[in-house]
Amino acid sequence: MKIYKELGWFFKEQKKSYIIGVSLLFMITLLQLVPPKILGMSVDALTKDTLTKSNLWLWMGILLGAAILAYIGRYFWRMMIFGSDNKLQRQLRLRLFEHLSKMSPFFFQRYRTGDLMAHATNDIAAVQQVAGFGVLTLCDSILTGSTVIATMAITIDWRLTLIALLPMPLMVWGSSVLGRKLHDRFHGAQAEFSKLNDKTQESLSGIKVTKTFGQEAEDIADFAKQTDAVVEQNIKVAKVDALFDPMISIIVGISFVLSLGFGSKFVMEGTLSIGQVIAFTNYLFLLIWPMLAFGFLFNVIQRGNASYDRLNTLLNEPEDVKDESGAIDKVPSGDIDFQLKAFTYPDEEKPVLADIDFQLKAGGTLGIVGRTGSGKTTLLKLLMREYDDYEGEIVFDGEKIQCYTVRSLRNAIGYVPQDQFLFSTTVRENIRFGNPELSQEDVERTAEMVSVHQDITEFTDGYDTVVGERGVSLSGGQKQRLAIARALIMNPELLILDDALSAVDAKTEEQILQNLKRNRADKTTIISAHRLSSVEHANLIIVIDKGQIVERGTHTELIALDGWYAEMFRNQQLEELIEAGGDANGAE
Known part of the structure; x- marks a missing residue:
């Protein structure tokens, strides 16, 4: 019952x-006691000819x-209990x-990503069952079981x-043993579903990419293998x-055999009437559901425990970047x-950046160049506070970036990454993502x-063209330019x-830069x-190699x-000349 204790905060809210809901369940339990009693009285009245x-x-x-x-x-207990478990699902998903x-x-x-999606769907649904069907089976088995037993005895x-x-x-013993096994196996099943x-x-x-390399059959085989693993676990x-x-x-059957056997004996002895034995048997039928519910309860609880453990693992992950106490809620400019001085990625030993220092005046442009893997993107990530654990400091508008709230700092930055992500909506909505109320003229x-x-x-539907997931219907250059437009919208x-x-191409690049x-003219720009x-x-260009600045200056310098x-x-100039010459020859 650990999970009910951990969900205590929710039960207090609701x-x-x-x-x-539980009061209505109790009322229904009492109403269920009426038919067996009336049936027994009717049989006795018939046998005594007093009906x-x-x-x-x-x-x-x-x-x-x-x-x-x-x-x-x-009707109303379903509204109360099952309505509440949907609120739990909503709260957990939002949290x-x-x-x-x-x-x-x-x-x-x-x-x-797939693992996180499984947590947000299957695991939350399993916990929801605890607050809905689990509460029903717990209360119903206790209320129905205790009242029926008390009625039978009294x-x-x-x-x-x-x-x-x-x-x-x-x-009780069998449910406990099976429940522990179910917890472990359901945990494994959820893990395989995540994969x-x-x-x-x-x-x-x-x-x-799969189609380009002709690997459809291999990918299907790999998917089938993973599906088999999920089926095996389930x-x-x-x-x-x-x-x-x-x-x-089996246990209910044993109870019926014992009840009928000893009930017949008591009728023969004259201590019970036939009507009472019939009523007792009907009450025993009412005990079948609490017994089944007890088994269902163990099932639901163990599934919920396993899923709640998985959710807590995620929710207990500490935030690497968070606002300091008294952080400045102002957009720096x-x-x-x-x-x-040095920055090392978590779980790595060797620094990826060291001794990086430069000053960029407001309204200026900084160029960052270097070989692939030299640390250019890492430098930008530190500026945007994607990581805070480093030696040294980064000052923006006279304050260390940690002094600002994360939200205000990032509101000052328009970032266009190497791998552009576009949403599966229209061109217009992608451009004005940061300001949905922006006019068509501004877009x-x-x-x-x-x-x-x-x-x-030139698109079929113009600005109403749906770009597809991650902009799949667009070329690389179109995706890049839309991503830049989306960043510029925020000014x-x-x-x-x-x-x-x-x-x-070089000509389009020059137009964009101009x-x-x-x-x-009055805003700051960094181009990697x-x-x-x-x-x-650029007013200043730095060349990074192996995480350090090896050259700096203007283009001329x-x-x-x-x-x-x-x-x-x-x-690069030579490459451009060769490409231009090739185009010229082709044209001739």
């Missing part, structure tokens, strides 16, 4: 609904009234989603009642689950002073700034382009790129330095 028409009509009226009251009661939204990227490296014969209850300890969920999500997201659960009903049926003006307006007008104090122009320079033409105009930057610039 105590009114549960009190009404009258008026008595018969009276008893029939009582039975009808009890049935109507029970019908009404059953989990809110918690996940605060987690750092490192958290999502350890937990895969109104008929306490000896026969004790005899009928002799097999009950076996049911299947993740496999499904990954396969559907990567379907284009069969293990079903094998234990299937033992509950037969065990209870000044100079940036980056003084980083189009922003689209023109990033040279994507013409592309959009951020700091715009960060993390290799966000790699999929557009538009940004003209429209964001592999193509050096993206950062030529770095060319004069004749280091890595100058060599890479000459190589």
